[in-house]
Amino acid sequence: MQPDSTRHFCTFFADGLYFGVEVERVQEVIRYQPMTKVPLAHDVLGGLINLRGQIVTAVDLRRRLGLPPRTDDRLPMNVVIRNDDGAVSLLVDEIGDVIAVEASAWEPRPDTVRGESRDLITGAYKTVDRLLLVLDTDRAITPGELSPVAA
Amino acid sequence: MNDMDDILREFLVESNENLDQVEREMLALEQQPDDLDRLSIVFRCVHTIKGTSGFLALPVLEHVAHVGESVLSRLRDGELRFDSDIADTLLTLNDALRGILKAIETSGTEGATDHSMLLARLNRLNDGVVEPVVEVPAAAIASPEPVAVATPVAVATPDAEVAAIATRTDSAAVEAVGVSDTSIRVDVALLDKLMTLVGELVLARNQVLQHSAGLDDQTFVATSQRLDLITTELQEGVMKTRMQPIGTVWSKLPRVVRDLAQQCGKLVRIELEGKETELDKTLIEAIKDPLVHIVRNSVDHGIETPEARVAAGKGAEGVLRLRAYHEGGQVNIEISDDGGGINPERVRQTAVRRGVVSEAQSLRLSERDLVQLVFEPGFSTAEKVTNVSGRGVGMDVVRTNIEKIGGTIDLQSSFGAGTCLKIKIPLTLAIIPALIVAGRGERYAIPQVSLLELVRLEGEQIRTSIEMIHGAPVYRLRGRLLPLVHLSSALGLEAAAETAESINIVVLRADDRQFGLVVDSVSDTEEIVVKPLGKRLKGLPVYAGATIMGDGRVALILDVLGLAQAANVLSAGARERVSVDHAERTDESRANRQTLLVMSVGENSRVAVPLSEVARLEQFPTSAVEISGNRRVVQYRGRIMPLLDIANFLGAPPTVLPDMMSVVVYQSGERSVGLVVSEIVDIVEEAITVRDTLPRRGTLGAVVVQGNVTDLLDLEALVRNADLFANDFGSPVAEAA
Numbered sequence: 001m002q003p004d005s006t007r008h009f010c011t012f013f014a015d016g017l018y019f020g021v022e023v024e025r026v027q028e029v030i031r032y033q034p035m036t037k038v039p040l041a042h043d044v045l046g047g048l049i050n051l052r053g054q055i056v057t058a059v060d061l062r063r064r065l066g067l068p069p070r071t072d073d074r075l076p077m078n079v080v081i082r083n084d085d086g087a088v089s090l091l092v093d094e095i096g097d098v099i100a101v102e103a104s105a106w107e108p109r110p111d112t113v114r115g116e117s118r119d120l121i122t123g124a125y126k127t128v129d130r131l132l133l134v135l136d137t138d139r140a141i142t143p144g145e146l147s148p149v150a151a
Numbered sequence: 152m153n154d155m156d157d158i159l160r161e162f163l164v165e166s167n168e169n170l171d172q173v174e175r176e177m178l179a180l181e182q183q184p185d186d187l188d189r190l191s192i193v194f195r196c197v198h199t200i201k202g203t204s205g206f207l208a209l210p211v212l213e214h215v216a217h218v219g220e221s222v223l224s225r226l227r228d229g230e231l232r233f234d235s236d237i238a239d240t241l242l243t244l245n246d247a248l249r250g251i252l253k254a255i256e257t258s259g260t261e262g263a264t265d266h267s268m269l270l271a272r273l274n275r276l277n278d279g280v281v282e283p284v285v286e287v288p289a290a291a292i293a294s295p296e297p298v299a300v301a302t303p304v305a306v307a308t309p310d311a312e313v314a315a316i317a318t319r320t321d322s323a324a325v326e327a328v329g330v331s332d333t334s335i336r337v338d339v340a341l342l343d344k345l346m347t348l349v350g351e352l353v354l355a356r357n358q359v360l361q362h363s364a365g366l367d368d369q370t371f372v373a374t375s376q377r378l379d380l381i382t383t384e385l386q387e388g389v390m391k392t393r394m395q396p397i398g399t400v401w402s403k404l405p406r407v408v409r410d411l412a413q414q415c416g417k418l419v420r421i422e423l424e425g426k427e428t429e430l431d432k433t434l435i436e437a438i439k440d441p442l443v444h445i446v447r448n449s450v451d452h453g454i455e456t457p458e459a460r461v462a463a464g465k466g467a468e469g470v471l472r473l474r475a476y477h478e479g480g481q482v483n484i485e486i487s488d489d490g491g492g493i494n495p496e497r498v499r500q501t502a503v504r505r506g507v508v509s510e511a512q513s514l515r516l517s518e519r520d521l522v523q524l525v526f527e528p529g530f531s532t533a534e535k536v537t538n539v540s541g542r543g544v545g546m547d548v549v550r551t552n553i554e555k556i557g558g559t560i561d562l563q564s565s566f567g568a569g570t571c572l573k574i575k576i577p578l579t580l581a582i583i584p585a586l587i588v589a590g591r592g593e594r595y596a597i598p599q600v601s602l603l604e605l606v607r608l609e610g611e612q613i614r615t616s617i618e619m620i621h622g623a624p625v626y627r628l629r630g631r632l633l634p635l636v637h638l639s640s641a642l643g644l645e646a647a648a649e650t651a652e653s654i655n656i657v658v659l660r661a662d663d664r665q666f667g668l669v670v671d672s673v674s675d676t677e678e679i680v681v682k683p684l685g686k687r688l689k690g691l692p693v694y695a696g697a698t699i700m701g702d703g704r705v706a707l708i709l710d711v712l713g714l715a716q717a718a719n720v721l722s723a724g725a726r727e728r729v730s731v732d733h734a735e736r737t738d739e740s741r742a743n744r745q746t747l748l749v750m751s752v753g754e755n756s757r758v759a760v761p762l763s764e765v766a767r768l769e770q771f772p773t774s775a776v777e778i779s780g781n782r783r784v785v786q787y788r789g790r791i792m793p794l795l796d797i798a799n800f801l802g803a804p805p806t807v808l809p810d811m812m813s814v815v816v817y818q819s820g821e822r823s824v825g826l827v828v829s830e831i832v833d834i835v836e837e838a839i840t841v842r843d844t845l846p847r848r849g850t851l852g853a854v855v856v857q858g859n860v861t862d863l864l865d866l867e868a869l870v871r872n873a874d875l876f877a878n879d880f881g882s883p884v885a886e887a888a
Contacts, residue, residue, distance in 0.1 A: 036705040037593060039642035040691055048684075048697055048705040053351030055697045055705055057685045085686045141687075 005103040009125070009132060011096030012079055015067040018096065020125070020132045027082045029095050032075035033058075046091045049078065056080065058089040059141050066115055081137050088141040101125040101132065162203050163256055164334060169196040170249050177241055184233035193241075194223040200248060211261040212251045218273045219244045231276060240272045339432060342393050349382075349389045350680040350699070356382040357701040393433075397475045397484070398426030400439045404446055408471060411450045418457050418468040419450055425475035430482045430578055437556045438484070438576065441549040445486050445572055446471065448546075453490035453570050463567065465489065482578060487571035493564040495521040505530055511867065512763070515819060522564050526550045554712070557583065557600050585679045585698075585708065588657060588670040590638040591645065594706040595670075596679050596698055597657060601711035603665060605673060606656040613654050621834045626656060626667055630767055630788070633658065635667045636718040642693065661715035668714070677701075681708060693717050747835050747863075749856055750815065750828040753798035757861040759854070762834055764866055766818040769825070770811045785814075785825060792816070794825045795869060800849055801862065819870050826869070833857070 009020030010029065035047035035058060046058040058078065062069060070076065076091035108123040120140050125132040173196045176189040183189070201216035219241065225231045247269050254262030356378055363375040405421050412419040454460075454469030461467055474485040495518040502508050502524045513521070524530060528547040553560045558576035577583060577600065585596040606628065608616060617624050617635065624635040635656065639645065656667040679698040688694065692713030700706050747759040775785050776794065783794040794814065814825040835856055851863040 034704050036697075036707065038688060038691070038694070038707065039591075039593075039644050040693060041688060045687065048707075050354075050699050050703050050705050053347060053354060053699065055682045055684070055699070057687050088685070088687075 006100050007103060008098055008100050010079065010098050011132060012077070012092040013094040013096060014061045014065065014092050018130055018132055019092070019135050020099070021079065021081065021135050021137050023098055025081055025137050027080040027087055030078045030080065033078060046076070049089060051080065051087065051089070054087065056087050056089050058091050060091045061140070064140055065120060081141060083138075083141060090140065099127070099132070101127060106134075159207060159255070162207060163252055166200050166203070166252055167249070169199060170245055172196055173245050174242070177238060177245065180233055181235060181238045187227065190223070190227050190233070194220065194227055197223055209255065209261055211266070212248065215244070215247055215251065215266055215270065218270055218277065222273050222276045225277065237276060240269070240276065243269055244273065337392070342389070345389050346393065349386050352382050353386060353680065354699050354701070354703065358703060361701060393431050394429040395432050395435050396427045396429050397435065397482070398423070400435055400442060401426055401473060404443070404473070407443060407446060408450055411447060415451060416456060417450065417454055419454055420468050420470050422470060422472045424473065428475035428477060428482060430576070434556055434576055437552065438574070441552045442484070442486070444549055449486065449488045449490065449570065453488040455491050477578075481575050484574040484576070485571060487569060489569040492566040492568055492570050493522050493525070494566055498522060498524055502527070502530060522562055525562065526560070557598060583679060583681060584676055586657065586676050587674040587706070588638070588655070589672045589674065590642065590670050594674070594700060594704070595638070596706050596708045597659070597711065598695065598708065599676060601659045601661065603658040603660050606658060606667065607653055608656070609653045617654070628658065628667070632767065633665060633667045634720055635669055636714070636720060637669045641714055641718045659711050661712050661720060664715065664720060666715060666718070666720040679708070747856060748815070749832040749835060749861060751830045751832050752801065752828050756798070756801070757832065757856070757859050758797060758801070758828070758864050759856055759861045760815070760864045760866055764817065765815055766823070767816040768831060769814045769816055771814055773810055773812055787823065787825070790823065792823045792825050794827050796827045797864070798829070800869070817866050817870065819867070822870065824870050
């Protein structure tokens, strides 16, 4: 048993940044799935994937955060997040480990963080070798933030 | 058990449910003895059992229920007051009824239980006296048990009887499993989940079959074929679990009709036919409100008062008939009444007043088309708003709701004789036939209900048969102009290179309009499993959902109506309506936005007509012009169409005809008139303001279009004068030539 102060995060990378989402929110992590583009939809929507018969919307994390698009040939991985509206997949560059962090290592986002990422990152855990950025998952995949571009 | 017919089985299930409810209500009544609503429910339940058992020839059950009903009726009328003693007796009655039902279920007879003690107690309550003198009811004599022996002793031992019944029930439970145990209630969510799983299985099956096609392994091929069969059967089975008879929604209609008829002082009989017709649960839900609305409309506006009916030579009682049946994979529902029908003239006036159509447009509509106007938004024929109708929900909402589930609605009315509404809806929403097309490398599914036909153009045809009207491509489909929409541009994708060898046009129907969707390629039709799109994509009206294809990829399902709106196919009419509406409401602004067809006539004058009034644009070789009497005519679509030289008509020098002449075909009812013009100039949409206060003959006045003075033709007047005009049309062309 872990003490209460320990929390588990599923970690992944996007443009070299190290992100984490609470393990409880993650339904599964799967490799690249063929995606169906949705014309006219907001471009942060990477497309639709078939997750064992369930149609899941994939949100491109890089675009969501306003990061430059993937340049190498590697295909994005899917971190499937559980949500009231079913499941939503976050497209990320690479998957990290599930790590345990101490609640005491957390610090809120400094006000100096700017850009689109600002509202999506709630804070960071100071791990030994780097910072684990905590993603506000609901916000990252919330429809209001992703409303389609006016057609 | 085996030979027990369906009616009896249904009765048993229903009665057991009724008795469950009686028990619940009775317990609640003990807390609130004055709750008349609950009492009425109990009364109704027992009454139903009595009625049906009489019909099914179950004398004991009928008798016991009858005596119980009398007590309940006295309670309801306030002659008796509910107390715990009565509650006891009634609960005992409940148990007794249950016991008889059980006996019927297990042995096929009403059992040999002696109900005399219970009946005595009930009768005592019935008579309102404590004296143990009980009249022998006639029915009781026929029953096989010694019933009517009034025994005061029984009053003292109610518990004993309850206990006795309880024991009997216990022993009966060991016997054969009853019908009420063979049907269960299942959560719809569970069925939905099963449906999803079956969808997945279908997908997996498709993949296995695809894989097995390229293999030599006989065992594997045979196994996958078996899998195929079982999956199909499973799919059908699960689909069936979601099916419900339409009677479940209809059951409340007789009550609605009765109450409403009473309120309106009308006599209405409702006839239901095809109650057992089944359709998907989600569809049942979706048609519930539209059905109630239509039925209310029929009673409120359709069926006349008894006096009016008699005066019209009909029976005083109106008949509202609902009929449901399967046909060609669809469910048809007809709602017809023998009421007054719809007055087309009144519809026309209302439509004009409400700005649904313009006066000029309305006059050209046939009676049948006029009647269809009731489906337009903003229309309601109700002269006055009653508490029954006119609550802001009109037939347009009904139509929208029906169309939302892929259905169609059609209205036929014969003034004075009645109205018939026909609704066609798919059997199920979950799996629909669809045409798979491709655009820019992605596949899209188009629901087959919207599909009219497929047209393929090759090579030279592409250049010759697709014409442009001011940048908008159109195709002449059997003489009619079919606006074309490129799928790629409608979806905001890059357009295909114009060097294509062939063009595929999918002719679709949206509302009452047709348009051609140009796609890169057309594959097969397939049965697809419709899956909703997540909240994130709900805002995109061009998609109706998504589906998973045989190879596991997701394909979007196009929403034809949404697509038509996005591509402005539907907007022209709508805009016109709005503008008419607007113009009529604001007197200070006479501006009227319209789409106009601008033509040049004679040397350099310009005329215009609203595009909506143009039937077709044609070209005829000058050699096709013939003379009939003193008129110029052409043979057109098997008819003789008179030609009118607009230039000459307007007093300008007559048109010098080139080898090919441009003719604007205007149709009024059965008559067509060809307007000869020099050239079709343009199609513009403009807010037009009439500048000329003294319009010339055949015009509505002059307007300024794109900086040029343009005469707005009064087509109606032109056609009216066509015959007179023909006289002075005889020679000018020849003279000019």
